[in-house]
Amino acid sequence: MELKVKTVKRVDGFQEALYLPAIFNGLKLTVQHFFRNLLGAKDVVTIQYPEEQRPVSPRWRGRHRLTRREDGFLKCVACYMCETICPAQCIHIDAGDHPDFSIEKYPVVFDIDELRCVFCGLCVEACPKQAIRMDTGVIAMAYSSRKRFDYTRDLLKDTYTPNQRTKYTNIPLPKTEDEALPNSRGIPSS
Amino acid sequence: MEAVEKEIRNDADASIMPIEIGPAHPAMHGIVRFTTYIDGEEIIDMIPEIGYLHRGFEKESENSRWIQITPYTDRLNYVSPILCNIGYSMAVEKLFGIEAPRRAEYTRVIMGEISRITDHLTCVGAAAMEVGAFTFFLWFIKAREYLWELVEQVTGARLTTNWTRFGGNANDIPDGFLQELHTRLEQTKDILKECDALLTRNKIFIDRVKDVGVISKEDAMSFAFTGPMLRACGIPYDIRRSDSYSVYDDLDFEIPVGTVGDCFDRYLVRMEEMWQSISIIEQASDKMPAGPVILDDRRVSFPDKKEVYGNIEGLIDHFKMVMDGHQPPLGEVYMPTEGGNGEVGFYLVSDGSGTPVKCRVRPPCFNYVAAMPYICKGEYIADIVPIFGSVNMIGGELDR
Amino acid sequence: MDVLIGILLIPTVQAVLKIFVIIFALVMPLATVLTLMERKWSAMIQDRVGPNRANIPFLNNFRGRGALHIAADGLKSFFKEDFIPEGADRFLFTIAPYFGFAAAMATFAIIPFAGPIGDFTFQITDVKPGLLYIFAITSLGVYGTVLAGAGSNSKFALLGGTRASAQMLSYEVFIGLSLLGVFMVYESTQISVIVNGQNTYWFGNLIPKWGVLTQPIAFFLFFTAMIAETKRAPFDAPEGESEIVAGYFLEYSGMRFAAFMLAEYIALVGVSVLVVTLFFGGYHIPWLHLWESAPQWLVSLLQFMKFTIFTFFFCWLQLQIRWTVPKFRFDQTMALGWKKLLPVALGNVVVTAFIILIAN
Numbered sequence: 001m002e003l004k005v006k007t008v009k010r011v012d013g014f015q016e017a018l019y020l021p022a023i024f025n026g027l028k029l030t031v032q033h034f035f036r037n038l039l040g041a042k043d044v045v046t047i048q049y050p051e052e053q054r055p056v057s058p059r060w061r062g063r064h065r066l067t068r069r070e071d072g073f074l075k076c077v078a079c080y081m082c083e084t085i086c087p088a089q090c091i092h093i094d095a096g097d098h099p100d101f102s103i104e105k106y107p108v109v110f111d112i113d114e115l116r117c118v119f120c121g122l123c124v125e126a127c128p129k130q131a132i133r134m135d136t137g138v139i140a141m142a143y144s145s146r147k148r149f150d151y152t153r154d155l156l157k158d159t160y161t162p163n164q165r166t167k168y169t170n171i172p173l174p175k176t177e178d179e180a181l182p183n184s185r186g187i188p189s190s
Numbered sequence: 191m192e193a194v195e196k197e198i199r200n201d202a203d204a205s206i207m208p209i210e211i212g213p214a215h216p217a218m219h220g221i222v223r224f225t226t227y228i229d230g231e232e233i234i235d236m237i238p239e240i241g242y243l244h245r246g247f248e249k250e251s252e253n254s255r256w257i258q259i260t261p262y263t264d265r266l267n268y269v270s271p272i273l274c275n276i277g278y279s280m281a282v283e284k285l286f287g288i289e290a291p292r293r294a295e296y297t298r299v300i301m302g303e304i305s306r307i308t309d310h311l312t313c314v315g316a317a318a319m320e321v322g323a324f325t326f327f328l329w330f331i332k333a334r335e336y337l338w339e340l341v342e343q344v345t346g347a348r349l350t351t352n353w354t355r356f357g358g359n360a361n362d363i364p365d366g367f368l369q370e371l372h373t374r375l376e377q378t379k380d381i382l383k384e385c386d387a388l389l390t391r392n393k394i395f396i397d398r399v400k401d402v403g404v405i406s407k408e409d410a411m412s413f414a415f416t417g418p419m420l421r422a423c424g425i426p427y428d429i430r431r432s433d434s435y436s437v438y439d440d441l442d443f444e445i446p447v448g449t450v451g452d453c454f455d456r457y458l459v460r461m462e463e464m465w466q467s468i469s470i471i472e473q474a475s476d477k478m479p480a481g482p483v484i485l486d487d488r489r490v491s492f493p494d495k496k497e498v499y500g501n502i503e504g505l506i507d508h509f510k511m512v513m514d515g516h517q518p519p520l521g522e523v524y525m526p527t528e529g530g531n532g533e534v535g536f537y538l539v540s541d542g543s544g545t546p547v548k549c550r551v552r553p554p555c556f557n558y559v560a561a562m563p564y565i566c567k568g569e570y571i572a573d574i575v576p577i578f579g580s581v582n583m584i585g586g587e588l589d590r
Numbered sequence: 591m592d593v594l595i596g597i598l599l600i601p602t603v604q605a606v607l608k609i610f611v612i613i614f615a616l617v618m619p620l621a622t623v624l625t626l627m628e629r630k631w632s633a634m635i636q637d638r639v640g641p642n643r644a645n646i647p648f649l650n651n652f653r654g655r656g657a658l659h660i661a662a663d664g665l666k667s668f669f670k671e672d673f674i675p676e677g678a679d680r681f682l683f684t685i686a687p688y689f690g691f692a693a694a695m696a697t698f699a700i701i702p703f704a705g706p707i708g709d710f711t712f713q714i715t716d717v718k719p720g721l722l723y724i725f726a727i728t729s730l731g732v733y734g735t736v737l738a739g740a741g742s743n744s745k746f747a748l749l750g751g752t753r754a755s756a757q758m759l760s761y762e763v764f765i766g767l768s769l770l771g772v773f774m775v776y777e778s779t780q781i782s783v784i785v786n787g788q789n790t791y792w793f794g795n796l797i798p799k800w801g802v803l804t805q806p807i808a809f810f811l812f813f814t815a816m817i818a819e820t821k822r823a824p825f826d827a828p829e830g831e832s833e834i835v836a837g838y839f840l841e842y843s844g845m846r847f848a849a850f851m852l853a854e855y856i857a858l859v860g861v862s863v864l865v866v867t868l869f870f871g872g873y874h875i876p877w878l879h880l881w882e883s884a885p886q887w888l889v890s891l892l893q894f895m896k897f898t899i900f901t902f903f904f905c906w907l908q909l910q911i912r913w914t915v916p917k918f919r920f921d922q923t924m925a926l927g928w929k930k931l932l933p934v935a936l937g938n939v940v941v942t943a944f945i946i947l948i949a950n
Contacts, residue, residue, distance in 0.1 A: 005426045006444040008458035012396050020810075022392040026914045029384055030325055030635045034910070037634040045332055046639040057339075059346035059361070081512045087258035120261035120352040125360065126512045128498050128505060134346075209745045231749075231920065322823060322917030328636035388914070394824055395916045571749070572827065572919045 054139065061119045062138040064112055066156045067131050074157065076131035078107040082123035090116035091123065110153035114141060205229050209571075213242050217320050217575050220585025222559060224574070231570045236563040243585040251549035255515030256282060259549060261352045266551055267587040270309035270530035271351045272301045272341070274551075279354035280435060281525035281536035285518040286356065286490055293481040294358035295437045299474045300371070301344060301353065303467040307378070308337050309530025309582075310460045310467075317457070317579025318389060321398050326385050333381040336374045343367060356516060357491045358484025368475050375468055382464060390461070399453035403565050403577035406451060413561040417532025417554050419581070422459045423451035429528040441473050456580040490516060515544030522548075531555055531582050553587040608714045612698055621855040624905055626660050628855075631906070632913045663848075670844035675743050678841065682741035687842070687849035689734030694857040696727045700781050701863050704873045704894035707886050712873075712894070713782065720781035721769050724864065725762065728819055732758045734853070735821075735828065735838045742841035750837025753920045754821060754828035760927050761818040761825075767935035768811035771942045772868055775804045785872035789879070798876040801869030807938045809869045811931060816864065818923065820857040823912040827920040862904035866897060873897045 015021055036042055047054055056062070067075050078095035094109035123132050143149060211217070211224040218224070221242035227235045247266065251259045263278040264271040276298050283290065290298070315330035338348040344363050345353040353360050389395045405415075410423045420427055428445045430438040446462035448455025484491045488507050497504025518540045526535040532554025539548040558581040565577060597603055626641070633640030642656035652658075674683050700720045702713035717723055732755055739751010773779055776787035790799050802809045818825040829837040839850045866872065873893035878884070918926065 001431075001439055001442055003426060003428075003431045004442075004444040006446045006462065008446050008448055008455065008462055010400075010449070010454060010458065011391055012393075012400065016391055016393045016396060019393045023394075023911075023915055026388045026392060027910060029388055030910060030914045033325075033637065034631065034635050037637065041639070043637045044634075044639055045335065045637055048639075057343045057346070059344070059364075060342060061346045079509075081509070085255075085258065085512050087254060087261050118261050119347060119350055121346060121360070122257065122261070122352070125492060126508075128508055130495075130499075207745060209749075318916065322826075322915070324632070325636050325913050328638065332637055389916065392916065394918055394922075397922050398916060398919055570919065570921065 056137055056139060058135065060137060060139070061121045061124075061134040062136045063114065063141060064117075064123070064132055064134055064151070064156055065136050066110065066153065067133055068157065073103075074106065074131065074153075075129050076107050076110065076127075077103060077129055078105040078110075079128065081126040081128060082132055085122045085126040086117075087120060087122065088116045088118045090114075107153055110156065112151045112156065113149060114151055115146060115149040206234055211574065217578060219316055220583045220588060222583060222585070222588070224562070226566075226571065226574070228571050231572070233566050233569055233571060233574070236566050238559050238562050240559060241589050243589040245590065247590040248548070248550055251546055253545065255544045256356070256518065256546060257516060259546070260354065261350065263551075264350045264352055265586050266553070266590060267309070267529055267531060267534065267584050268349055269312045269584060270305035271349055272298075272305040272345070272353060273309075273527065273529045274534060275351060275354040276302050276436075277525065277527040277529065277534045277551075278536050279356055280527060281523055281538050282356045282516070282518060283490075284525050285521060285523045285538055285540055287519075288357055288485060288487060288490060290358045291482050291485060292437070292479050293362075294483045294485075296474050296478045297344075297359060297363055297483065298354060299437055299441070300363075300471050300478075301341065303471045303474075304337050304340060306530050307464050307467050308334050308341075310464050311337075313530075313579070313582035314457060314460050317576060317582075318395075320575045320579050321395065323389055323395065326388055329381050329385050333378045336377055340367075340371060340374055343370065355484060355491060357487055358482070360484075362483045368478075371471070371475060375471065379468060382461070386461065390458070396454065399457055399576050399580075401450070402453045402569065402573050403580065404450060404452045405561065405565050409561075409564070410451065413564070414557045415532070415561070416557075417528070417530075418456055418459050418463065419532065419558055421445065422448035422455035424449055429526050429533055433526055435525075435527060437474070440477065441470050443470050443473075453576045453580040517542060517544055526552075529554060529587075531584060531587065532558075534587075551587075551590060553590065555581065555583045555588050559583055559588060604710075605714050608712070609699075612703065612714065613695060616703070617695070617698055617856060617859055620859050620901075620905070621852060622660050622664075624855045624858060624909070625663065625851065626656065628909050628912075629659075630656060631909055635910070635913050667845050667848035672844040672846065675841045677743035679741040682737045683841075684846075686734050686738035686741060687839075687846050687853065689737070690731050690853035690857070691734075691849055693727050693731035693734070694853050694860050696730075697724060697857075697860040697864065700724070701867050702782060702785055702873060703897055704890040707890050711782075712890070716780065716782050719779050720784075721773060721779040724769075725766055728758075728762055728765065731819070731857070734850075738842070738850075739828075739838035742838075744841050746836075747838050747840045750828045750840065754838055757821070757825065757828060757920070757923055758819055760924060761815045764811060764815040764927060764931050764935055765819065767932070767939065768805075768808040768815060769868070770935075771805045771808040771938050772801055774939070774942050774946060775801075781867065785867060785874065788871040789874040789876075791876075795877070795880070798871060798874070800871045800876075805869070805938070805942065807934065809865075811935055811938070812869070813861075813865060814931065815927075816861040817908060817911070818927070820854060820861060822854070822858065822908060824915045824917050825923055826917060827923055858905055858908055859901065861908065862901045865904050866900040870900055 033043065037044055069075050077098075078093050080093055080095075083089075083091040083093050090113045092109065092111045092113075093107050095105045096108035098104055098106045119134070121134055124134055141149065206227050206229050208225060208227050211226055213221045213223045223239040223242070225237045225239070226233055245265075247262055250262060254262075260275060260278060263274040266274045279290075289295075311330045311334045315327040315334075318330075319327035341351060342348050344367065345351040345360075405413075405419075405423060407423045407425055410420050411425070415423070416427065416429075424447055426445045426447045429435070431445065443466045446459045446466065448459050488511075492498075492511055493504040493507050498508045518538075520540060520542045522537070522539040524535055524537045526533050528534075533552065534554060535552035537548065537550040537552070538546055541547050562578070562581065566574060569577065598607075630640040640656060641659045642653060644656065644658040644662040645651045645653045646658065674680055699714045700717060700723055702711060702716075704712040706712065735754035735758065736751050739747045739749075739754060742748075772784065776784045778784060778787075784801075788798060788800050791797060792799060797803065817823075821828055829839075839847060842850060873896060875893055875896050878889065878892065
């Protein structure tokens with residue numbers, strides 16, 4: 001398309017030189033906001049943390065969790081893909097032999113240092129078993145010692161609860177764990 | 191600078207006072223340090239010192255695979271991260287010689303323009319706050335929150351988006367997003383109109399920014415300005431039109447330019463660019479085609495999860511892609527894109543292996559900060575505030 | 591008992607008691623509440639909530655919607671480390687906060703808060719050159735900022751102090767010039783005469799001769815000049831906040847800083863009080879004199895309430911202006927004053943003189 005140029009208008013005439021008309025206009029606006037919020041706090045957008053929490057979308061990349069199979073064991077087979085692709089090198093896995101031959105390996109040690117994590121979500125994309133997810137909805141972790149941020153395998157085990165805390169009415173919540181999968185091909189589910 | 195120092199040393203009661211507008215200062219957003227020599231209130235000389243936020247982006251990239259660099263690009267221009275993501279991904283796509291599918295390009299345009307609006311909201315809001323209009327800033331932050339919630343709906347994070355992949359995007363926009371987008375854009379338009387009424391015709395503000403920090407067209411070009419700073423001087427240079435990429439050729443928008451090149455022009459140009467971005471988003475959301483959002487090319491994208499769970503070829507492709515990384519062909523490429531602050535260019539050199547030889551980003555604000563002494567000479571010390579506010583220095587981008 | 595009444599009838603004792611009541615029961619509470627109200631009202635303008643977290647733990651975490659922040663701020667200032675920067679002039683650094691404090695408080699000495707009941711006036715003292723007293727006291731306030739700026743061994747503070755001195759000195763001129771019009775209309779500098787003069791009416795009992803109606807331009811000028819004098823936005827270049835971080839009180843901490851802040855808020859109340867007294871009829875409620883059978887105490891009470899409500903409105907207006915308008919650059923403050931306000935003020939004086947000449 002052709003280049004369309006629009007010169008911005010610099011308005012600085014007599015009305016501006018009087019100072020007061022613009023100040024009155026501004027005052028009108030702020031007084032409107034003032035009285036709207038004084039009698040009812042209608043436009044106030046503050047969230048009273050920690051009593052209220054900020055609603056997050058289902059895709060929010062929060063703390064990791066390791067998913068389980070139906071029989072309760074972890075789905076993770078210690079393939080080291082998430083550890084390889086992690087840009088921050090925060091995942092450390094130690095594989096061990098699984099007694100069931102069809103599931104050859106399982107993670108003996110699966111540590112994520114949440115302080116090093118950059119919450120990029122590449123581990124979720126890399127996992128071939130849908131074993132690691134970031135959909136816990138935990139916005140931020142706050143502890144008073146660095147040791148607490150080293151999440152071991154047992155701390156990471158978790159089950160799926162659909163993240164109900166979204167306030168958008170137009171965007172539907174995923175109902176099952178499969179629906180909440182990161183869609184790597186991007187074809188809309190509907 | 192040497193002359194000034196000599197004068198101070200030779201003359202014991204010289205009236206030139208060196209003052210540190212130091213790294214920890216309310217007006218030095220990002221972090222940068224200016225050693226200013228002032229005579230009364232007038233600036234005689236200024237020495238900028240950058241690098242307080244240097245994190246070694248280039249060196250880090252030399253040890254990472256191509257896909258692992260995408261999270262680093264979020265943190266370059268951290269107020270418009272998707273534009274940096276797009277720039278990097280398009281550069282790698284250029285290296286591969288591929289193009290993303292249409293739907294991916296349209297969603298990239300939408301999310302990129304949302305990011306551009308957040309960039310301008312932050313810049314103009316912070317500059318206005320330092321000039322004294324606190325309410326203006328907080329209303330803009332409210333608008334920015336609405337937009338960040340939109341970004342979060344799509345990418346999964348407000349700021350560390352990591353959304354584009356080579357050959358497309360990580361995921362598609364969710365259902366119902368376009369409706370939500372429309373609602374939020376209406377709210378943003380209301381806030382833009384209110385804030386415009388608060389400040390644009392206010393003589394106090396006009397006096398603060400008019401004819402302050404003037405830079406002529408020739409000087410701006412010799413400093414290699416791009417983006418809103420150059421457009422405010424009167425040169426209609428916008429990479430979305432001159433070196434058009436993605437689907438910007440199909441979208442109809444105007445380039446706002448200024449006349450004088452002072453802070454007032456830069457403020458007006460940025461305000462107008464926000465309106466233009468809103469118009470681009472509306473056009474793109476109307477024209478959005480259906481289709482895939484990532485190229486089904488095993489050189490660049492992970493296979494579909496069904497393939498990975500289903501058959502062995504998909505699993506092997508996935509495994510090779512993760513373990514070896516992307517392997518673009520031998521070559522070097524420079525891809526300029528229009529970032530929030532100007533021309534964000536990525537210069538990539540590939541030797542065919544999984545890690546880049548060089549991954550350099552051209553920060554637009556490097557030139558602006560380099561030109562700061564030139565612009566500020568002769569201005570008052572209180573003028574540093576609107577000038578630096580209009581320069582929109584983003585520490586992550588400047589220091590990388 | 592008789593001795594007590596005898597003592598109370600001494601005018602000096604009455605004045606001292608009035609000082610205590612006015613300062614401790616009226617001015618200080620209002621100024622302190624304004625420190626919190628500034629934050630809450632600015633929050634309401636900016637679509638947020640403002641401070642609401644300070645609580646008393648053992649009283650079931652009682653919060654009072656943020657009212658406890660007043661006490662919290664006071665306690666915090668009290669317990670902070672009080673240090674004097676190395677190289678600073680100790681004496682000047684120490685006495686500087688209290689000039690502004692004293693000057694701000696002293697403006698309340700001549701303001702009548704309600705109508706007199708018999709012989710008892712609600713005014714601490716009624717000196718003949720009342721307006722001139724106001725000019726003198728506001729001039730004393732300059733010392734505070736200049737000494738703070740020059741006495742802290744810091745470049746930013748020096749810049750702030752220099753700016754403050756120039757700004758405050760020049761805007762006193764405009765205060766004087768704008769009040770010259772008031773002086774001419776009401777034909778006296780004595781405050782009680784000015785206030786009573788605003789109780790007279792045009793067209794017989796129809797429109798009260800309030801200062802804002804007889805001297806509208808002087809009202810705007812006076813209000814602007816007083817905002818500049820107290821260094822509130824948009825004239826807070828000495829306080830900088832963006833370029834010189836905090837200006838003249840940069841190096842102060844703890845209770846000394848609280849003294850500066852409190853002085854600023856007391857000055858805010860002082861400005862409102864002066865504006866109400868000189869331009870909005872003081873304590874007089876228009877047309878109240880038509881209600882002949884009103885008891886004296888009720889009249890005084892109603893007048894006091896009117897005075898308080900109007901004062902509160904002007905305090906609110908000053909806070910509202912702060913959050914609406916951007917700041918002036920320092921040389922623009924001076925240019926505004928000397929190049930734009932001075933001709934307007936002189937023109938006002940000339941026009942007023944002309945109209946008075948014609949009307950007589």
